[in-house]
Amino acid sequence: MVVGSSLLWFCIGRRVLLGEVAVKSGMTDRDDSIERGKAERRELEDAGWEPKGRGAKTIWQSPADGRWYAHHQAVVMQRKGNAPKRRITC
Helix, strand or coil, X not given: CEEEEEEEEEEECCEEEEXXXXXXXXXXXXXXXXXXXXXXHHHHHHCCCEEECCHHHCEEECCCCCXXXXXXXXXXXXXXXXXXXXXXXX
């Protein structure tokens, strides 16, 4: 993410060159992805989903039906309210 720019000048022989350099924030796209993953993990855990594994290969057990879902699918289901209905056991 570019957050600003700086003007620079250079002397080469008898010429002066001006240039603009973009200044980036300290966070990279990878950092953003890691933070998003942590937030999604907290969101699922807070809703009662149980994780198995860690990182990109994590699967999640639904608190409603006990089935296992891929991370992305679990997040989408949770956010859309499409999580399976809880099973009623006698």
